Amino acid sequence: MTRLHPFTLLAIAGALPALAWIFPAPAGGLATAIVAMGLAISARAFRTAVFTAAPFWLFLLLLHDVPTTVAIGLRITTMVASFVWVVAALPPPRLVEAMVATGWSATTAYVFAATLSAVPVLRARARRIADAQRCRGMSPRGGLAHRLRALRALALPLILSALHEVDERALALETRKLGPGTRRTPLSPPPDPVSGRVARWSLVVACLAALVWRLR
Amino acid sequence: MTRLALEGVTFRYPATDTPALTDVSLEVAGGEVVALVGSVGAGASTLLLVAGDLAPRVVGGRLEGRVTFDGDGPRGIVLPTPWTQLSGMAFTVWDEVAFGPANLGLPRDEIVRQVDDAVARLGLEAFVSRDPTTLSGGELQRVIVAGIVAMRPALLLLDEPTAELDPAGARALWQLVRALANEGTAILLATSDLDGLPAVADRVVWLDHGRVAASGPAALLANEEVIAANLGTTVATVWRAAELPAPYPLTVAHAVQRWERR
Numbered sequence: 001m002t003r004l005h006p007f008t009l010l011a012i013a014g015a016l017p018a019l020a021w022i023f024p025a026p027a028g029g030l031a032t033a034i035v036a037m038g039l040a041i042s043a044r045a046f047r048t049a050v051f052t053a054a055p056f057w058l059f060l061l062l063l064h065d066v067p068t069t070v071a072i073g074l075r076i077t078t079m080v081a082s083f084v085w086v087v088a089a090l091p092p093p094r095l096v097e098a099m100v101a102t103g104w105s106a107t108t109a110y111v112f113a114a115t116l117s118a119v120p121v122l123r124a125r126a127r128r129i130a131d132a133q134r135c136r137g138m139s140p141r142g143g144l145a146h147r148l149r150a151l152r153a154l155a156l157p158l159i160l161s162a163l164h165e166v167d168e169r170a171l172a173l174e175t176r177k178l179g180p181g182t183r184r185t186p187l188s189p190p191p192d193p194v195s196g197r198v199a200r201w202s203l204v205v206a207c208l209a210a211l212v213w214r215l216r
Numbered sequence: 217m218t219r220l221a222l223e224g225v226t227f228r229y230p231a232t233d234t235p236a237l238t239d240v241s242l243e244v245a246g247g248e249v250v251a252l253v254g255s256v257g258a259g260a261s262t263l264l265l266v267a268g269d270l271a272p273r274v275v276g277g278r279l280e281g282r283v284t285f286d287g288d289g290p291r292g293i294v295l296p297t298p299w300t301q302l303s304g305m306a307f308t309v310w311d312e313v314a315f316g317p318a319n320l321g322l323p324r325d326e327i328v329r330q331v332d333d334a335v336a337r338l339g340l341e342a343f344v345s346r347d348p349t350t351l352s353g354g355e356l357q358r359v360i361v362a363g364i365v366a367m368r369p370a371l372l373l374l375d376e377p378t379a380e381l382d383p384a385g386a387r388a389l390w391q392l393v394r395a396l397a398n399e400g401t402a403i404l405l406a407t408s409d410l411d412g413l414p415a416v417a418d419r420v421v422w423l424d425h426g427r428v429a430a431s432g433p434a435a436l437l438a439n440e441e442v443i444a445a446n447l448g449t450t451v452a453t454v455w456r457a458a459e460l461p462a463p464y465p466l467t468v469a470h471a472v473q474r475w476e477r478r
Contacts, residue, residue: 093305106319110305117304167275168300171265174274175293176303176316176363183321187314 001042002089005196006098012039013086015203020078022210026067029074036081043088049081056080092117094190101189106182110173122162129157218246218287218370218402220267225281227266236262237426239281244402246287246370249393251413252406253437253447254423260406261296263423264373267404268293287370287402290320294364296376298356301363302348309351309359310335310344316367334366337392353380361389365396372396374405378412390416410437411449414466422447438464 001009020032040049056076060069092113099109133153139146173179220243227237237259244250244267252260265271268291272279285291295301306312313334317327335344338358343351348359357380364372374393378386390412397403397418407413413420414434422430422442436442438452440462448456451471452464465471 091307093307093311096305113305121304165300168295168297169304171270171274171293172295172301173303174270175268175291175295176367177290177319178303178315182319185318185321185324185327187311187318187324187327 001039005190005192006090006095007102007192008196008200009086009090010095011200011203013082015207016082017075017079018207019210020075022207022214024214025071026074029071029078032078033074033081036078036085039085040081040088043085045084045088048088049077049084052084053077053080087119097186097189098192100184101186105180106178106184107180109184110178122158125161126154126158129154129161218289218400219285220244220287220371220402220404221282221284222263222267223282223284225266225279225283227262227271227280228278229262230276235426236277237266240423240426240428241281242421242428242431244371244404246400246402247397248418249397249403249405249416250419250421251417251434252404252421252423253408253410253413253442254406254429255445255447257425258423259426260423261375262426264293264375264404264406267291267371268373285371289368289370291371291373292316292364292367292369293373294361294375294377296379298353298360298380301360302356306348308344309340309346309348312348312359313340313362313366316363320367330366330368331362334362337365337395338362339388354382354385357381358385358389361392365392369401371402371404374403374407376407377405378407378409386412410447411451411467413437414449435466438466440464 004012016032016036020029022028023032037046037049040046053073053076057069057073060073060076064072096106096109096113099112100106133150138150138153141147178184222240222242225237225240226235228235240259240263242250242263252263254260262271265275266279266283267285269283269285270293271277303312303315306315310331314327314331317330322330335341338361340355340358340362343355343359348356351359357377361374361377372393377393378389381389386409393403393405394416405417414437417434420432420434420436421428422436422445424445430436430439430442432439437447437449439448440456442448443453443456443464446453448464449466451468452466455464455471456462465474
């Protein structure tokens with residue numbers, strides 16, 4: 001799967017949630033959620049997908065009855081699992097190379113790729129901050145008040161360090177000439193075979209056909 | 217011929233009234249290495265950002281005075297922390313070094329030539345296939361320097377380039393700086409590795425609270441006032457502390473000569 005062209009991966013990750021919302025619930029949502037979870041398992045991101053989707057189920061259950069919760073929950077699960085899968089399966093540099101090779105500006109490509117790479121970067125930093133706070137005696141276990149204090153001790157440095165790094169990273173990217181209007185030379189553009197292009201357009205057509213069928 | 221000129225430059229960061237630089241005038245020509253020295257907060261890093269056209273254009277703030285630059289290549293700046301300078305868009309060290317040249321839109325074979333040359337100059341051949349995020353601070357610093365060198369800058373700006381390096385790495389970097397200057401690159405650097413400067417710097421500029429306090433050849437680092445400000449070389453500082461007679465020697469070699477002539 002990871003060898004597919006980045007646009008094909010994005011097309012799959014976009015088509016699954018679209019179909020989840022187009023097809024009638026709960027069968028449509030169930031089918032797309034199973035496919036999306038299968039993809040997440042293939043990218044070893046099943047746990048992340050489950051833990052990310054779980055709070056949505058909780059809130060839905062508080063707000064709606066069971067049938068509605070299942071209908072919306074499966075659709076949200078599809079969205080979450082598709083996103084988690086594409087983040088795990090698509091290395092941002094490959095996406096940049098693919099976008100640049102097809103004529104996108106390097107800065108636009110960077111924004112896309114930075115969005116995908118932000119999750120693992122922030123997770124790694126959060127782990128480091130949590131370790132540091134633990135070394136200073138802050139334990140994330142205990143009562144609710146204690147846990148909230150620990151959360152604050154994690155969240156504040158995480159947000160502040162991310163903001164600080166944005167400044168330095170902007171300077172570094174600027175000096176390496178990643179700016180508006182940059183026409184970057186693609187170094188190793190991923191191959192884009194005809195079969196991949198056909199698959200992408202087929203997904204678009206399938207989504208449109210499903211929409212027309214639902215609106216009939 | 218490359219030439220950077222700052223004339224009467226005063227710079228204030230956003231939302232501050234106190235200038236980080238005050239009435240600074242400075243010239244750096246192609247083939248010249250100019251070193252900025254000063255205590256923390258003296259304005260050396262800010263001066264590099266101004267010279268690199270990053271302040272106020274990117275960081276904001278207000279600039280008075282004039283900054284002019286003529287050169288056949290870009291201005292490249294190496295910032296102090298290597299971790300935040302990674303592109304985040306590279307699988308390997310080679311790709312990381314190629315990030316800048318690729319953004320310049322150079323033909324692929326030229327990029328390969330320049331990247332291979334920069335990799336060899338920084339002694340990174342053994343790392344080219346490594347994931348840059350797995351490197352140590354010193355290795356990463358060399359990768360970042362290589363990434364800028366590969367862009368063939370006409371003006372190279374280095375902010376604490378040896379901070380992450382071991383003594384051998386620092387010596388190799390200073391040799392590279394000298395070699396790049398000999399090839400015509402104009403180099404402006406800020407460093408607290410004062411002992412490395414006599415062998416590399418053509419001129420030393422002492423910054424104090426954002427102003428140019430003194431400027432001259434590397435021998436300035438053996439000057440009484442400069443040593444008193446804790447900005448002298450180790451040899452000069454030790455000689456003065458031992459209450460041996462002035463003028464103070466700049467390097468170990470100078471000290472040996474002076475000692476033998478006693």
